[in-house]
Amino acid sequence: xxxxxxxxxxxxxxxxxxxxxxxxxxxxxxxxxxxxxxxxxxxxxxxxxxxxxxxxxxxxxxxxxxxxxxxxxxxxxxxxxxxxxxxxxxxxxxxxxxxxxxxxxxxxxxxxxxxxxxxxxxxxxxxxxxxxxxxxxxxxxxxxxxxxxxxxxxxxxxxxxxxxxxxxxxxxxxxxxxxxxxxxxxxxxxxxxxxxxxxxxxxxxxxxxxxxxxxxxxxxxxxxxxxxxxxxxxxxxxxxxxxxxxxxxxxxxxxxxxxxxxxxxxxxxxxxxxxxxxxxxxxxxxxxxxxxxxxxxxxxxxxxxxxxxxxxxxxxxxxxxxxxxxxxxxxxxxxxxxxxxxxxxxxxxxxxxxxxxxxxxxxxxxxxxxxxxxxxxxxxxxxxxxx
Amino acid sequence: xxxxxxxxxxxxxxxxxxxxxxxxxxxxxxxxxxxxxxxxxxxxxxx
Numbered sequence: 001x002x003x004x005x006x007x008x009x010x011x012x013x014x015x016x017x018x019x020x021x022x023x024x025x026x027x028x029x030x031x032x033x034x035x036x037x038x039x040x041x042x043x044x045x046x047x048x049x050x051x052x053x054x055x056x057x058x059x060x061x062x063x064x065x066x067x068x069x070x071x072x073x074x075x076x077x078x079x080x081x082x083x084x085x086x087x088x089x090x091x092x093x094x095x096x097x098x099x100x101x102x103x104x105x106x107x108x109x110x111x112x113x114x115x116x117x118x119x120x121x122x123x124x125x126x127x128x129x130x131x132x133x134x135x136x137x138x139x140x141x142x143x144x145x146x147x148x149x150x151x152x153x154x155x156x157x158x159x160x161x162x163x164x165x166x167x168x169x170x171x172x173x174x175x176x177x178x179x180x181x182x183x184x185x186x187x188x189x190x191x192x193x194x195x196x197x198x199x200x201x202x203x204x205x206x207x208x209x210x211x212x213x214x215x216x217x218x219x220x221x222x223x224x225x226x227x228x229x230x231x232x233x234x235x236x237x238x239x240x241x242x243x244x245x246x247x248x249x250x251x252x253x254x255x256x257x258x259x260x261x262x263x264x265x266x267x268x269x270x271x272x273x274x275x276x277x278x279x280x281x282x283x284x285x286x287x288x289x290x291x292x293x294x295x296x297x298x299x300x301x302x303x304x305x306x307x308x309x310x311x312x313x314x315x316x317x318x319x320x321x322x323x324x325x326x327x328x329x330x331x332x333x334x335x336x337x338x339x340x341x342x343x344x345x346x347x348x349x350x351x352x353x354x355x356x357x358x359x360x361x362x363x364x365x366x367x368x369x370x371x372x373x374x375x376x377x378x379x380x381x382x383x384x385x386x387x
Numbered sequence: 388x389x390x391x392x393x394x395x396x397x398x399x400x401x402x403x404x405x406x407x408x409x410x411x412x413x414x415x416x417x418x419x420x421x422x423x424x425x426x427x428x429x430x431x432x433x434x
Contacts, residue, residue, distance in 0.1 A: 004413035011408045014420040022427040029433045121434070154432055158388065 032130060033120045036144050038112060039374040040098050041357070044068045049111075052206055053199030055188060060155050061196040063116040065203065066098055067109050074106025075210040075344055075351030078275075079337060080200070081111070083181050083214055083265070085118035085147025088132060088299060089282050089329035090215035092144065092369060096334060097358065099374045106353030109207060114214075115180040115196065117155050119147040127294035128286075132326070134370035142373050146299060150178035151193045166190065168262040176263075181214070184268035197268075204273045210351045211237075211344055212275045214265035215333050219288035220307060220316045220324065222281075227253035228336065229279040231270030237347045238278060241339045250335055250361060280336055282329035283318040290315075300326045331364035393430060400426040 004010075040046065047065040050057035063082075081094030094112035101108055113119055122128040122145075131143045150156070156178040163177040164170070166187050176182045178193055186197025204212055211234075218225050230238035238254055245252045257266040257277075269277035285291055285307050286299040292306045302324030311320035318324070338358050345352030359372050400423065407419035428434040 006410045006413040006416040008408050010413050011410070011416050014407065014416055015404075015423075018420050018423045018427065022424050025424065025428060026431065026433045029428070154434075157392075 028130070029121070032122065032145060032147075035116070036113070036119070037142070037376055038095055038098055039376065040066050041068070041101055041374075043103065044098065044110075049196070049199045049203065052202040053188070053195065055195055056199050059192060059195075060117050060120070060152070061115075061192045061199070063111060063113055063196070065109065065111050067107060067207075068101060068103045069107045070103040070105045070354065072105040072354075075348070075353045076107040076109060076207055077341060077344070077353050078109045078111070078204065078207075078209045078212040079215070080114050080213060080265075081215045082113040082119065082147075083115055084149045084179075084216060085113070085115060085145070086122065086126075086128060086149050086287065087215075087217035087284060088144065088146055089217050089284065089326060089333055092326065093215055093330050093333035093337070095144070096330065096369075096372060097337070097355075100357045100359065100372060101355050102357040104354040104356060106351070107207075108353065108355055109203070109209065111200075114200070115151060115193070117151040117192065117196075118149065118180070119145050121152045121154075122146055122148045129294075129296040129299060132296060132299060134368075134373060136370045136373050136375050138375050140375050142370070142376065146296075150175065151180070153178070155192050165263045166194070167268075170262045172263075179263075181216075181265060182263035184263055184265055185272040201269070201272055204269060204275050209273070209275045210348075211340060211353075212265070212269055212277045213337055213340070214269075214277065214279045216279060216281050217284035217287060217329060218281050219290075220283040220285055220318050220320060221288055221290055221310065222283075223317050224253070224255055225281050225283040226251060226318050226332065227255055227281050229255045229257050229264075229266045229281070231257045231266050231277045233270050234266075234276035234278050237276060237340070237343060240343050240347070241336065244339050244343065245336060248335070248339075248361070250332060252332075252336065278340065280333055282332050283316075283320075283324050284329060285324055302326075302328075327364050327369050330369055331361045334358060334364060335361040389432075393432070396426055396430045400430060 044066045050062045056062045081091035098110045159174040161174045163172045183194045183197035185201045187194045242254045266277045266279040285302045285304045
């Protein structure tokens with residue numbers, strides 16, 4: 001390369017360019033810190049998790065909690081998405097319950113963005129898109145962020161070499177310190193991720209949650225996909241639901257919660273509270289190691305020729321016919337949660353929770369996810385403030 | 388912990404700036420400019 005002479009003037013010009021690029025990058029990064037806007041259905045009360053764990057007040061971990069009570073008494077069910085913000089069908093399913101549910105009996109608690117600190121950044125080296133766009137029935141477009149599996153390092157650094165789960169002494173890679181689903185049941189004096197997990201436990205205990213869902217996604221080559229993981233206490237109800245789903249043409253694996261894998265909701269919520277915890281997994285090719293080009297289209301459609309090849313070689317744990325759309329993944333979560341709600345009353349009549357307004361599996365596949373979102377009332381509505 | 392981190396970043400950023408202004412090869416100045424961008428973003432706790 002030709003050697004050009006560097007002078008203080010060229011350095012100054014480059015410095016101006018550094019300022020411009022830094023400004024543009026900063027704008028992009030700061031935009032990720034603006035929470036997604038949701039429009040709770042009538043009847044929901046909006047809370048913050050700090051109402052159950054005051055040490056979270058004013059911190060970036062203080063995530064919104066929405067509660068709708070029916071006119072008749074019954075059980076209480078928690079639908080939690082966004083434990084891992086790079087698993088979009090989890091938070092999108094929770095948003096669906098938030099925007100569509102009409103509770104007749106019992107109470108429904110919805111947390112759409114559980115680790116809200118993971119929604120304020122994403123993983124550029126994974127080529128993650130920043131946002132997902134959905135066209136609504138009225139033609140308007142709503143967006144949701146595609147975040148990171150981990151708490152934003154701005155709030156969680158430094159990561160240790162080894163993360164030791166406080167209750168069990170289990171040793172994991174240091175980065176797992178920022179993983180909400182390795183932090184349960186949490187501690188009141190730990191770092192923010194651990195305190196967030198503790199806050200969720202306090203919510204479950206104080207609100208007497210009978211049935212608690214933690215929604216997830218995983219790579220199609222991971223064995224636990226199109227599956228639910230159940231604690232011993234949840235197993236009988238889960239088995240009833242799996243049979244019902246199979247009958248409806250929605251195949252579902254049922255996995256027992258391993259006793260020696262600590263820090264996860266399906267283990268710790270069951271051991272440290274009275275709730276029946278259920279963790280659900282769908283197959284998301286945009287998370288997989290086998291994927292090719294990574295962009296919003298891959299997240300929304302799940303179409304990937306590398307996965308088509310892998311399916312032909314029998315390397316996947318889900319049926320894959322060339323796609324694994326966000327509609328299918330949300331529909332699986334939605335149908336499973338709804339079936340649990342339908343069966344809960346049969347399991348224990350006093351705990352019945354009757355919820356209407358949730359689209360069926362077929363409706364979601366036929367009309368798409370955007371068709372069931374509520375249009376935003378104002379262009380510049382502040383996030384999470386409606387309802 | 389964070390103030391110490393930011394102090395270290397500020398020091399490295401200052402040293403990099405000094406190198407850039409003393410450097411006689413334009414392309415090495417460009418390399419320095421590329422290094423400055425993440426340092427600025429980290430100093431401001433943006434990324």
